[in-house]
Amino acid sequence: MTTPQEELLPGTRRALLHRVAVAQAEGRAPSLVATVVRGGNTVWTGARTCVEGHGPDENVQYRIGSITKTFTAVLVLRLRDEGLIDLDDPVERHLPGTGAGKATIAHLLAHTGGLAAETPGPWWERSPGSLRPELSDVLGEHPLLHPAGRRFHYSNPGYALLGALVEKLRGASWEEVLRREVLEPLRLERTSVRPQAPHAGGWAVHPWADVMLPEPAEDLGVMAPAGQLWSTAGDLARFAAFLVQGDERVLSAESLREMRTPAAPAEVADVASGYAYCLGMEIRHQGGRTLVGHTGSLPGFLACLTMSVADDVAAIVLANCTSGPLLFTVAADLVGIVADAEPRIPSPWRPLADVDPLVLELVGQWYWGTYGFVLRLTADGLAVLEPLSGKGRGSRFRCNGDGTWTGLEGYYAGEILKPVRRPDGSLSHLDLGSFVFTRQPYDEGAPVPGGVDPEGWRGIG
Structure with a gap:
């Protein structure tokens, strides 16, 4: 429920409505519904339709296509967190005889298993399962x-395999497991495998004439985990909030951060477009923002869920046409309208409740050779090492409880930062993956690899 404090300004609301109205009109969508989420709550819903007096709301079902894959990925990560699988397990270990070769579970989640994009035979999205x-x-x-692991190649059959993995390890159908483990705990009561009234009908709009043709709505059978679901803007708004915040009944925030981390080697074209695939989620860059979520399409329907974690804003856009508006662009614009017009108000700064003097001693300026860095502590207990120039390698580090710190991102992800002390207990230097960081450039009192010229710093003459 939206509270008065969460309501958007009138100008923001009009800008959002204008954007979806343009998308529906120029994209020639029979109907289009959109929702914006901020701070975990729905703050705006808007819709446009070609049928006067019958505009959809956030409770009308649309088919969401490949957004289904994100739901399937959540089920697989649950299996991993329970210790039933390792993401590096070969799929053949759990589903022998599939012919998946060396592809691992992680490969299938990230579309790097080497499998074909589509199924043999008739167009699977438009024929019965x-x-x-x-x-x-x-x-x-x-x-x-x-070859497995070598390149990103989107594979719908790969997610059918993941659904079969869920069924085998749970001893129940993918549909039943999804309902029990995700839909019911998150109160996604209008998300289902088959359409439930009220729901939109799927249409094909002629590319050169303003006429329409109804699309069939097939049950996809074993391909269901790749694209079967029907959902609403309201349910997907709650799902988007979960994908950021986590819910211990379903999946932790830490595992969801893992799902949002790029896991596939990018193709050249993807690098140029700023696209990357994670574990059941996509990352795209638009308008200077990093947006994570998933798009979806099936004959008669288009869908997009995307969010800026940094801005704490998400957008969902659903339409009932086979082709038409570019929904990712629309959703990204909705996020940008809210984030730009009403930027996130940060939480009040508060000092640390407690700090170890030995940890506090680490902060300040350091040098790797002649490169200047600064190390600081944050209110969440992390250490941040950043280049003074603002360009170069930096990372946040998590305390391990034994005096060492582990890098969380970038070049230093997984690397160990270790403060090294002299026999008298004074701080000598920092060791970061064999790199020596000293208080002064090439400090002669520290064990700089290769030594320091005894004549010291000098001019040219």
């Missing part, structure tokens, strides 16, 4: 197109 009753029917005789 009964035509493909077994995994072998969606994988075909030669499921592998590329």
Whole structure:
């Protein structure tokens, strides 16, 4: 429920409505509904439709296509967190005989398993799943197109395999496990495998004439974990809030951060466009922002869920047309409208409740060779090492409780930062993955590799 403190300004609301109105009109979508989430709460919903008096609201179901993959990925991460699998397990260990070769569970989540993009036979999204009753029917005789782990190649059959993995380890259908472990705890009561009234009908809009053709709504069978779900803007708003905040009944915030971390080697074109794939989620860059979520499409429907974690704003856009508005662009614009017009108000600064004097001694200026760095402590107990120039390698570090710190991102992710002390207990230097950081450039009192010229610093003459 939106409280008065969460309501958007009238100018912001009009800008949002204008954006979705333009998207529906120029994209020639029979209907389009959108929702914006800020601080975990829905703060705006808007819709446009070609049928006067029948505008959809946040409770009308649309098919969400590949956003289903994010739900499936949550189920797989739950299995990992319970210790039933390791993401580095070969898929064949749990599903022998699939022909997935050396592909691991992580490879399938990140679309790097080398599997084909689509199934053999008729267009699977527009034909009944009964035509493909077994995994072998969606994988075909030669499921592998590329070596596992070498390149990103989007694979819908890969997520059918992940759904089968969930079914085998849970001893229940993917649909039942999803309902029990995700939909019910998160109160996603309008998200389902089959449409439930009120729901939109799927349409194909002629590319060169303003006429429409109804699209079939097929049950995808074993391909369901790749794109079966129907949902609403309201349910996806709650799901977006969960994807940022976590819910210990479903998946921790730490595991969700892992899901939002790039896990696939980028193609050249993806590097240029700022696209990366994670574990069941996509990262895109638009308008100077990093946006994470997923898009979806099935004949008759388009969907997008995207969010800026830094701005704490998410947007969901749903439309009932096979092609039309570029929903990611629309959703990204909705995020940008709110974040720019009403930027996030930071929490009040508060000092640390307690700090170890030995830790406090680490802060300040350091040098790696002649490169200047600063190390500071943050209110959340992390250490941040940053280049003074603002350019170069930096990272946050988490305290390990034994005097050492582990890097959390970038070049230093997983690397150990260790304060080194002299026999008298005084601080000598920092060791970071064999790099020696000293208080002065090439400090002669520290064990700088290669030594320091005894004549010291000098001019040219």
